[in-house]
Structure formats: C-alpha cells, structure tokens
Amino acid sequence: MFVLHPRLAADTVPLLVWPLCHVLLMNDSAYPWLILVPARPDIGELHQLSAGDRAVLIEEIARAAEGLAETTGAHKINTAALGNVVPQLHVHVIARFRHDPAWPRPVWGVHPAVPYAESGLADLRSRLRRRLGGE
Amino acid sequence: MFVLHPRLAADTVPLLVWPLCHVLLMNDSAYPWLILVPARPDIGELHQLSAGDRAVLIEEIARAAEGLAETTGAHKINTAALGNVVPQLHVHVIARFRHDPAWPRPVWGVHPAVPYAESGLADLRSRLRRRLGGE
Numbered sequence: 676m677f678v679l680h681p682r683l684a685a686d687t688v689p690l691l692v693w694p695l696c697h698v699l700l701m702n703d704s705a706y707p708w709l710i711l712v713p714a715r716p717d718i719g720e721l722h723q724l725s726a727g728d729r730a731v732l733i734e735e736i737a738r739a740a741e742g743l744a745e746t747t748g749a750h751k752i753n754t755a756a757l758g759n760v761v762p763q764l765h766v767h768v769i770a771r772f773r774h775d776p777a778w779p780r781p782v783w784g785v786h787p788a789v790p791y792a793e794s795g796l797a798d799l800r801s802r803l804r805r806r807l808g809g810e
Numbered sequence: 811m812f813v814l815h816p817r818l819a820a821d822t823v824p825l826l827v828w829p830l831c832h833v834l835l836m837n838d839s840a841y842p843w844l845i846l847v848p849a850r851p852d853i854g855e856l857h858q859l860s861a862g863d864r865a866v867l868i869e870e871i872a873r874a875a876e877g878l879a880e881t882t883g884a885h886k887i888n889t890a891a892l893g894n895v896v897p898q899l900h901v902h903v904i905a906r907f908r909h910d911p912a913w914p915r916p917v918w919g920v921h922p923a924v925p926y927a928e929s930g931l932a933d934l935r936s937r938l939r940r941r942l943g944g945e
Binding site for chain 1: 854855856857859861864865867868869871872873875876879886887888889890891892893894895906913914915916918919
C-alpha cells in the first residue's frame with residue numbers, strides 16, 4: 676500500500692491527485708516548486724517503476740513543468756529525482772528565475788525553506804490547481 | 811540540425827549513441843556520471859520534446875540508471891535535467907555512494923571536477939559501453 680513519506684507530507688501542501696502521482700506544492704516561498712510522487716509502494720528509483728508507469732510519469736512531469744512555467748513565467752524549469760535523504764521516489768519540478776536566491780546553482784542546500792505567508796500560499800495553490808487540474 | 815553543446819563536449823567523453831540520446835561520460839572521477847542528450851535541435855525543456863520522444867527518453871534514462879547502478883554498485887541514482895548554465899536539454903544520471911564527497915547533498919557546485927587518470931577512464935568507459943551497449 677502506498678503511504679506518502681512523512682517528510683514529504685511535512686514539507687508540502689497537497690495540490691492534486693493525478694493518475695499516477697500525488698502532486699504536492701513545496702512550502703518554500705523562494706521558488707514555485709512542485710513534487711510529484713508516484714503512488715506506488717516501495718519504489719526508490721525510476722528504473723524500479725514498470726515501463727507503463729514510467730510512460731505516465733514522464734507525461735505527468737511534462738504537464739507539471741509546462742503548467743508551472745506558464746503559471747509563474749519561470750525562466751527555466753529544473754527537474755530532478757534525487758532521493759538521497761527521502762528514499763521514496765519523488766520528482767522535483769522547480770520554477771527557476773535569473774533573480775532567484777540560488778541562480779544559477781540548483782536549489783538544494785542553499786538555504787532553509789522560507790514558508791509562504793498564508794494568503795500567498797492560498798493564492799499560488801489556487802492558481803496552480805486551476806492550471807494543472809484543468810478546472 | 812543537432813549539434814552537441816561545446817560545454818557538454820568539453821566536460822565529457824562519448825560513450826554511445828542511442829535511438830534518441832547521445833550518452834556521454836562526465837570526466838569527473840568523484841562520481842560515475844552519465845549525461846544523456848536528446849539529439850534534437852533547439853530543445854531546452856522536457857516539455858518541448860514531442861510526446862513520442864519523451865516516451866523514448868524515459869526508457870533511455872531508466873536503461874542508463876539501471877546499467878550504471880549495476881556496473882558501479884551505487885547506493886542511489888540521482889537523475890536531473892537542470893540547464894541553468896548549459897541551455898541544451900541534457901539529463902544527468904549519477905551514481906551516488908554514501909561515502910562520496912557530496913553525500914547526501916546533490917553533486918553540483920560542491921567542488922571542481924577531478925578528471926580521471928587515463929587508465930581509470932578507459933576501464934570505466936569500456937565497462938559501461940559493454941553494459942549499456944549490449945555488446
């Protein structure tokens with residue numbers, strides 16, 4: 676049975692449930708940042724997914740990336756499956772800007788997450804749900 | 811027409827040409843590190859590829875990841891498409907070890923690349939070509 680890793684649950688707010696992935700919004704106001712988690716138990720690596728699930732995953736990544744880019748006006752999308760700390764397979768899809776705090780470096784480990792103010796979080800969440808959910 | 815970005819050409823040695831991607835070996839002895847570059851001109855983001863190319867790409871990523879893991883005994887594979895510095899779409903597939911210099915952080919920006927000694931490079935290249943090329 677699939678259960679979202681507690682660290683991912685603690686660091687994010689839920690956005691949508693797609694055919695394969697739970698779509699989460701990272702609670703870090705420094706970067707509009709989605710996390711896609713395939714709802715499959717005991718998977719740590721992309722190559723442990725079935726080929727059928729991988730075909731869905733890459734389309735869900737592309738859909739998340741395009742929607743995030745259009746919603747935010749990002750200059751670049753960064754996509755990554757790392758998992759050195761949280762072993763459950765999860766894919767980062769991050770909107771990057773030439774003026775963001777880590778540019779041009781990757782975002783991880785540059786500084787601690789800065790949680791959104793409540794209204795900022797509600798606004799972004801609503802815009803992303805509308806764009807990504809087809810509502 | 812597709813031309814490999816000069817920065818990618820300078821930092822790597824060629825391994826194989828797959829149906830979609832050029833498979834390159836990063837010349838950094840700190841981590842066994844592949845780079846997959848879809849041979850398509852003027853593509854910077856995953857979502858700019860066609861859906862058909864994306865389906866091939868995710869399978870080539872999985873094949874690279876599994877082969878790299880088996881060849882090296884890696885504890886974890888890190889996969890990422892960043893592109894903040896080199897705009898041509900390229901996917902990092904990196905073998906990580908709990909004793910490597912950046913663990914558990916991502917590898918980028920931790921320290922400059924340490925090129926392989928000639929014999930070490932030839933040996934790894936030959937093992938990876940055999941495993942990934944089906945030779």
